[in-house]
Amino acid sequence: MDKVNTISLFPKGEKLPNEWFTGEAFLSPLVSKDKNNEFSAGAVTFEIDARTNWHTHPKGQVLIVIEGSGFYQEKGKAARAITKGDVVNIPENVEHWHGASAKTSMTHIAITNFKEDVQVTWLKPVTNEEFNQANNQK
């Protein structure tokens, strides 16, 4: 019995690679890029402590939090706590990460635009020190 899954809007999906994600993160694809849509959309679930690497999107990204809470942080700025119902409109080429918190899991829909065939450039992992700083800020 998986209580969490029975109340989730979408399937949890497949585990995302630890090359680009720290911890346990999962993707459930929703919409693929096609002749009309220059984006893809998917539901991403981050278990406690899980997060993306630092990364950029060449044409930006929109996140819609549908369950739980976590963080969104742009390089050089304080982390922003985000929770169910929050929407984050991420500009192009801004280095950032998103993920769960140390105490809560988080699921967001990610709508990610393409620039030609590229939608993300992966950078370094978010260190435990950086993650702890997000969790401990007031």
Ligand code: MN
């Ligand atoms: Mn992103």
